[in-house]
Amino acid sequence: MSEIIISPSILSADFANLERDIKKVENAGAKWLHVDVMDGHFVPNITIGVPVVKSIKKITNLPLDVHLMIENPDKYIKSFAEAGANILTFHYEACPDNIQNIIEMIKSYGIKAGLSIKPKTKPEEILKYLPLLDMVLIMTVEPGFGGQAFMPECAEKIPFIKKHANKDLIIQVDGGINSDTARICTQYGANSLVAGNYIYKSDNIKDAIQSLY
Ligand code: DX5
Ligand code: ZN
Numbered sequence: 001m002s003e004i005i006i007s008p009s010i011l012s013a014d015f016a017n018l019e020r021d022i023k024k025v026e027n028a029g030a031k032w033l034h035v036d037v038m039d040g041h042f043v044p045n046i047t048i049g050v051p052v053v054k055s056i057k058k059i060t061n062l063p064l065d066v067h068l069m070i071e072n073p074d075k076y077i078k079s080f081a082e083a084g085a086n087i088l089t090f091h092y093e094a095c096p097d098n099i100q101n102i103i104e105m106i107k108s109y110g111i112k113a114g115l116s117i118k119p120k121t122k123p124e125e126i127l128k129y130l131p132l133l134d135m136v137l138i139m140t141v142e143p144g145f146g147g148q149a150f151m152p153e154c155a156e157k158i159p160f161i162k163k164h165a166n167k168d169l170i171i172q173v174d175g176g177i178n179s180d181t182a183r184i185c186t187q188y189g190a191n192s193l194v195a196g197n198y199i200y201k202s203d204n205i206k207d208a209i210q211s212l213y
Pocket of ligand 1: 139
């Protein structure tokens, strides 16, 4: 089993104290920082955009794992790449006919390309893109909000992806991750875990992060 990459989601942080809350997870053993970008169209919520990513980049050394929950992701790849994203993940459902082009666009900036699927999307649909990708993000809640309950049936997609991918593909899960659901996902073969509420709403952030390994 390769090393597990914990990527705390700043969606659950205090946005008025973002630097403080980023340092907290940085000092507690996080490997990446998960940044949720929502546009109010692809998902029914609006979060942050390019200027915030640019500012975060200046205050942390953690790789920025940017999760685009937006329509027309192709229009924004350049901006997020130049703002400092190290991993750029977009949704299959946002542009099913333009996947290869967007993956190539992301890679042209020398950063990692990720493709995400929502709970109702079958993993078979993205099979042909696996050789082009650095990461697949399997959503374990409907995207849009932090603090939702883990959907176990989504985690069952992990072995299928793992079976068809090369060994370097990162398999990430996002939504409702805590120490119990993390175990389920890593046993299935996930090696990157996003967690928002479980980390940021805990009394001890370090213990929370360590309990995910
Ligand atoms: C949901 C976001 C997640 C969210 C996870 O659409 O993609 O990254 O922050 O939050 P928790 O871990 O609280 O479910
Ligand atoms: Zn996310």
